Amino acid sequence: MLVSFILITLIAMFGHSEDFLGTTLLSRPLVLGPLVGLVLGDLSQGVVIGATLELIFMGNIKVGAAIPPDVITGGVLSTAFAILSGKGPSIALALAVPISILAEMAISGLFVFRAVFNKRFATYAEEGDYKKLQRLHVLSGLLKPLLMGLITFTALLLGADVMKAFLDSIPVWVNDGLKVAGNMLPALGFALLLNLMFNKKVAPYFFLGFVLTSYLKLPVIAIGALGVIVALIITDITHKSASTEDDDADEGESPVEPAPELPKKTIRSLFFRSLALEANFNFETWQNSGFAFAMIPVLKKLYTTKQSMSAALTRHLQFFNTSPYGSTLILGITAAMEARKSKSEDFDEESINSVKTGLMGPLAGVFDSLFWGTFKVIAAGVGASLAIKGNVLGPILFLLIFNVPHLVLRYQLTFIGYNTGTRFLQNLAKTNVMDKLTVGSSILGLMVIGAMTATLMNITTPITLGSDDTAATLQSILDQIVPNIIPLGLTFLTFYFVKKNMKPTWLLLGLLVVGFLGSILHILA
Amino acid sequence: MIKLTRIDDRLVHGQVAFTWVPALSVDCLLVANDKVAKDEFQKMTLNLAKPANTKLVIKTLADAILFLNDDKNSKANVLILINSIKDAATLAAGVSAITSINFGGIRGKAGSRLISKAIAITDDDVPVLQELIQKNIELEIRQVPTDSKQKVESLLDK
Numbered sequence: 001m002l003v004s005f006i007l008i009t010l011i012a013m014f015g016h017s018e019d020f021l022g023t024t025l026l027s028r029p030l031v032l033g034p035l036v037g038l039v040l041g042d043l044s045q046g047v048v049i050g051a052t053l054e055l056i057f058m059g060n061i062k063v064g065a066a067i068p069p070d071v072i073t074g075g076v077l078s079t080a081f082a083i084l085s086g087k088g089p090s091i092a093l094a095l096a097v098p099i100s101i102l103a104e105m106a107i108s109g110l111f112v113f114r115a116v117f118n119k120r121f122a123t124y125a126e127e128g129d130y131k132k133l134q135r136l137h138v139l140s141g142l143l144k145p146l147l148m149g150l151i152t153f154t155a156l157l158l159g160a161d162v163m164k165a166f167l168d169s170i171p172v173w174v175n176d177g178l179k180v181a182g183n184m185l186p187a188l189g190f191a192l193l194l195n196l197m198f199n200k201k202v203a204p205y206f207f208l209g210f211v212l213t214s215y216l217k218l219p220v221i222a223i224g225a226l227g228v229i230v231a232l233i234i235t236d237i238t239h240k241s242a243s244t245e246d247d248d249a250d251e252g253e254s255p256v257e258p259a260p261e262l263p264k265k266t267i268r269s270l271f272f273r274s275l276a277l278e279a280n281f282n283f284e285t286w287q288n289s290g291f292a293f294a295m296i297p298v299l300k301k302l303y304t305t306k307q308s309m310s311a312a313l314t315r316h317l318q319f320f321n322t323s324p325y326g327s328t329l330i331l332g333i334t335a336a337m338e339a340r341k342s343k344s345e346d347f348d349e350e351s352i353n354s355v356k357t358g359l360m361g362p363l364a365g366v367f368d369s370l371f372w373g374t375f376k377v378i379a380a381g382v383g384a385s386l387a388i389k390g391n392v393l394g395p396i397l398f399l400l401i402f403n404v405p406h407l408v409l410r411y412q413l414t415f416i417g418y419n420t421g422t423r424f425l426q427n428l429a430k431t432n433v434m435d436k437l438t439v440g441s442s443i444l445g446l447m448v449i450g451a452m453t454a455t456l457m458n459i460t461t462p463i464t465l466g467s468d469d470t471a472a473t474l475q476s477i478l479d480q481i482v483p484n485i486i487p488l489g490l491t492f493l494t495f496y497f498v499k500k501n502m503k504p505t506w507l508l509l510g511l512l513v514v515g516f517l518g519s520i521l522h523i524l525a
Numbered sequence: 526m527i528k529l530t531r532i533d534d535r536l537v538h539g540q541v542a543f544t545w546v547p548a549l550s551v552d553c554l555l556v557a558n559d560k561v562a563k564d565e566f567q568k569m570t571l572n573l574a575k576p577a578n579t580k581l582v583i584k585t586l587a588d589a590i591l592f593l594n595d596d597k598n599s600k601a602n603v604l605i606l607i608n609s610i611k612d613a614a615t616l617a618a619g620v621s622a623i624t625s626i627n628f629g630g631i632r633g634k635a636g637s638r639l640i641s642k643a644i645a646i647t648d649d650d651v652p653v654l655q656e657l658i659q660k661n662i663e664l665e666i667r668q669v670p671t672d673s674k675q676k677v678e679s680l681l682d683k
Contacts, residue, residue: 108642112642115639195547195548196543196544196547198547199578201578283639283642283643284633284639284645285632285633319632319633321535323539355566357535358564358566358567358570359570360535360538361535361536361537361538361539361570361574362537362538362570362571362573362574363570363573363574364535364538364539364574365537365538365539365541365542365543365574365575365576366573366574368539368543369539369542369543369576372543373543422566425569425570425573426569428573429569429570429572429573434572434573435577438576438577439577442577499548501548501670501671503671504671
């Protein structure tokens with residue numbers, strides 16, 4: 001058992017290393033659940049639990065300093081406890097919620113604590129000692145997996161037996177109630193996502209996705225493909241992108257002229273190092289040391305004296321925070337500016353930071369909504385719909401659908417930023433490509449959420465109407481009119497409360513109670 | 526109608542576009558900042574970040590006050606963004622409809638201290654804040670709409 005505990009702890013530590021690994025969703029329950037299942041000898045159960053938790057924590061997103069419940073620790077521990085005690089996904093879910101909320105506090109504490117290192121970072125920068133600076137960035141980054149690993153291991157060691165005894169004492173009817181309640185929780189995830197994308201203009205696409213799945217029984221992956229096609233037709237994006245190319249030809253004024261002189265290898269290292277952007281995330285200066293860490297290979301090439309290196313390092317230790325997914329664009333642009341500065345004495349070094357700070361906020365908005373709002377929704381929709389049936393392809397597709405576009409774009413943006421400077425963005429701003437992109441991605445996102453509402457919430461009613469020979473279940477009648485109307489109704493009910501600014505935690509509890517009571521009263525199953 | 530007056534030194538970014546705009550059904554983002562209003566590059570980047578179906582207006586503080594006091598604009602659901610406490614005070618002095626100021630993010634600089642996760646203030650800010658409090662303007666810290674309001678008042682004495 002000790003060996004399994006150690007392996008599970010390593011899984012949690014792997015999840016918490018995501019800040020080194022480019023925020024690539026490796027830490028999501030859909031990925032870690034199956035790994036825990038594998039360790040405990042029940043892969044398919046791990047896959048199913050992972051999918052269930054993924055759906056519940058779907059709307060759980062990280063924007064800015066708003067740290068969501070820690071699904072890594074919560075997901076790993078609850079999956080482990082559920083499998084060890086031989087209980088199903090409903091128990092995992094009942095445990096995941098409180099554990100993740102508690103674990104989040106430890107992480108917030110760490111993010112506050114890390115600010116202590118900022119003085120030391122500043123000293124290293126002053127000394128021009130980039131080696132020590134990058135070492136501290138990595139060491140501070142390791143604190144998160146170490147701390148959370150310790151917590152996970154302690155919880156397993158002390159909690160496994162107690163937890164099993166406790167879970168065994170739970171009567172069957174409670175278990176049944178939890179199951180129904182758990183099946184209802186995805187409504188919250190869907191509602192939180194709807195809150196980001198739903199408006200009158202794009203509302204029909206949600207229902208398009210719902211209808212195609214409900215009546216025609218199309219799988220979520222087909223809806224994803226259809227969504228791409230519909231989005232392309234509606235926004236007519238291919239037509240307009242032709243005119244963007246025309247704009248490229250016309251040389252506009254740009255505060256950042258291209259400076260292609262650094263070796264390709266150095267620019268590529270910006271991309272690789274950007275994956276560790278968030279490793280030392282803290283509440284005082286956020287991703288600052290991550291930015292400096294990524295810039296070091298460029299700075300090494302450009303600045304050979306201690307004095308110039310020190311100035312450059314200090315410059316890049318300023319407050320920084322953006323979406324990791326689009327960070328390479330800013331890194332590329334900054335590298336081009338640094339290259340120009342190193343060549344000319346009268347280059348205004350202030351302009352480097354003003355471009356950085358000017359871009360970080362806006363680009364965070366663009367890339368967070370594209371990746372969290374669209375790619376992750378599609379990835380989770382396709383992945384969870386397979387995984388919930390125990391299919392191992394689920395987590396694999398989940399990672400591929402998200403990370404193939406993510407890594408390709410992130411890599412390309414490094415070079416686009418470096419080679420074209422801010423001209424790329426200026427051209428983008430001249431066209432309405434961004435508007436089309438936001439509309440197109442919400443169309444795609446909504447169609448997939450519509451499909452998920454129809455397939456991934458298994459809620460029915462056992463109520464029977466009439467008696468004896470003429471008895472028919474209410475569900476069979478509903479199915480003839482609007483299949484899946486109960487999940488649809490629940491999702492919109494939750495969405496209504498989200499709109500009213502009710503806290504997700506309360507909604508979560510509310511759904512649990514409704515599901516629980518519904519099950520006991522034999523209204524819902 | 527002014528839906529929110531927010532101090533956020535990153536102006537338009539993820540939290541704003543992604544959480545506040547949908548939560549408050551905002552259809553007009555007003556960035557009130559003298560420097561940005563004259564900076565074509567910054568204007569361009571802010572335009573990239575604006576959410577679809579939302580209007581973005583960038584004005585100097587003086588023009589923003591005129592805009593907000595103009596009855597013609599009273600139908601829009603406006604979210605005002607400023608990047609400093611000083612600008613917020615100027616705006617609140619010129620626009621009586623501002624009765625509450627949301628503190629979203631002010632990064633630390635030399636001589637500042639953190640009063641909340643993402644809010645750093647300097648000693649010079651304190652009298653400005655006290656004056657706002659005396660004028661009965663609510664000063665609340667929330668990064669995203671679902672956070673609980675934390676009053677600036679209660680954090681000042683520390």
